Amino acid sequence: xxxxxxxxxxxxxxxxxxxxxxxxxxxxxxxxxxxxxxxxxxxxxxxxxxxxxxxxxxxxxxxxxxxxxxxxxxxxxxxxxxxxxxxxxxxxxxxxxxxxxxxxxxxxxxxxxxxxxxxxxxxxxxxxxxxxxxxxxxxxxxx
Amino acid sequence: xxxxxxxxxxxxxxxxxxxxxxxxxxxxxxxxxxxxxxxxxxxxxxxxxxxxxxxxxxxxxxxxxxxxxxxxxxxxxxxxxxxxxxxxxxxxxxxxxxxxxxxxxxxxxxxxxxxxxxxxxxxxxxxxxxxxxxxxxxxxxxxxxxxxxxxxxxxxxxxxxxxxxxxxxxxxxxxxxxxxxxxxxxxxxxxxxxxxxxxxxxxxxxxxxxxxxxxxxxxxxxxxxxxxxxxxxxxxxxxxxxxxxxxxxxxxxxxxxxxxxxx
Numbered sequence: 001x002x003x004x005x006x007x008x009x010x011x012x013x014x015x016x017x018x019x020x021x022x023x024x025x026x027x028x029x030x031x032x033x034x035x036x037x038x039x040x041x042x043x044x045x046x047x048x049x050x051x052x053x054x055x056x057x058x059x060x061x062x063x064x065x066x067x068x069x070x071x072x073x074x075x076x077x078x079x080x081x082x083x084x085x086x087x088x089x090x091x092x093x094x095x096x097x098x099x100x101x102x103x104x105x106x107x108x109x110x111x112x113x114x115x116x117x118x119x120x121x122x123x124x125x126x127x128x129x130x131x132x133x134x135x136x137x138x139x140x141x142x143x
Numbered sequence: 144x145x146x147x148x149x150x151x152x153x154x155x156x157x158x159x160x161x162x163x164x165x166x167x168x169x170x171x172x173x174x175x176x177x178x179x180x181x182x183x184x185x186x187x188x189x190x191x192x193x194x195x196x197x198x199x200x201x202x203x204x205x206x207x208x209x210x211x212x213x214x215x216x217x218x219x220x221x222x223x224x225x226x227x228x229x230x231x232x233x234x235x236x237x238x239x240x241x242x243x244x245x246x247x248x249x250x251x252x253x254x255x256x257x258x259x260x261x262x263x264x265x266x267x268x269x270x271x272x273x274x275x276x277x278x279x280x281x282x283x284x285x286x287x288x289x290x291x292x293x294x295x296x297x298x299x300x301x302x303x304x305x306x307x308x309x310x311x312x313x314x315x316x317x318x319x320x321x322x323x324x325x326x327x328x329x330x331x332x333x334x335x336x337x338x339x340x341x342x343x344x345x346x347x348x349x350x351x352x353x354x355x356x357x358x359x360x361x362x363x364x365x366x367x368x369x370x371x372x373x374x375x376x377x378x379x380x381x382x383x384x385x386x387x388x389x390x391x392x393x394x395x396x397x398x399x400x401x402x403x404x405x406x
Contacts, residue, residue, distance in 0.1 A: 031213045035212045038298075039337055111391075116392055116393050127391075
């Protein structure tokens with residue numbers, strides 16, 4: 001994706017994400033690197049876990065899950081054990097495959113084949129671990 | 144200022160020139176050594192002994208306090224603490240609790256299945272697991288992008304261990320860690336400078352570890368201090384996940400995009 005396209009998308013995103021202007025343009029809070037935690041690492045653990053890889057239209061750029069970068073502060077992303085209402089405002093359209101760190105309000109938990117899903121209006125989310133971080137990916141209805 | 148002084152003071156200028164010439168003529172090998180210390184074989188041997196000793200342990204419980212730094216886009220370096228409690232029985236039982244402000248996770252492995260449980264959210268994922276802790280560590284890293292807690296404790300002393308990659312090794316002498324007398328060593332390998340404090344005596348355990356990541360100019364660090372129990376008591380149930388009443392099963396997103404979306 002070219003830089004121009006990215007910028008256009010970002011602008012579009014900013015327009016789409018009405019009600020959450022504070023989320024846009026938080027450059028500086030993203031993590032550019034973190035210390036290694038082991039001497040004997042077989043592989044670059046983060047190499048294959050860029051969960052946005054196949055998400056072409058990234059509506060939720062502002063709460064982008066990029067595990068290569070790992071965390072972005074103030075995006076409702078890091079303290080994943082707490083639900084951050086701030087992320088909820090970003091959900092205006094749900095593109096299948098897009099990923100968020102916390103759910104919008106008023107979702108219903110539904111079990112299908114022993115696995116957990118969250119239905120939020122007409123949108124379905126599948127909670128998942130990406131590495132050890134919990135995220136929610138938009139999916140087609142599992143039923 | 145300096146220019147001004149030199150112009151007015153030819154004697155000083157000459158003296159400086161002589162000094163500079165003297166410095167330049169100093170033996171080159173000394174300078175090269177300072178840039179890249181040699182590998183002290185005693186230091187790598189100590190590392191190998193520690194690894195060999197770790198491989199003899201049949202079971203252990205280790206409590207570890209960690210501090211990990213991250214570097215933000217604007218260069219700010221920030222630090223996060225965590226506490227890790229790990230019980231292992233070789234070759235195929237493992238229970239790890241990792242607790243920090245951000246995450247509270249439990250890793251359970253009983254030789255057949257691996258479970259990751261997010262305690263506060265009460266989500267868990269269970270997947271079939273390979274037959275040994277070491278194979279599990281590799282599988283979690285490669286398939287699921289999961290950083291295996293304290294993986295060094297299982298890789299030191301194995302053929303995949305780090306000593307072959309070491310380009311510098313220094314013995315820094317005795318050092319006390321929490322009242323335990325250790326020997327302090329420093330090592331360099333690609334992208335990483337690190338130090339380890341190894342307990343002196345019959346139980347050459349790692350007591351402290353400091354990693355300095357050198358691929359970012361901010362050089363973020365990780366520090367771990369270990370408290371060991373080599374005679375832990377536990378029962379078999381400790382390694383199998385028994386879902387709490389409200390626990391909800393979710394998936395582990397694999398490295399392929401489909402893995403997370405299907406099933």
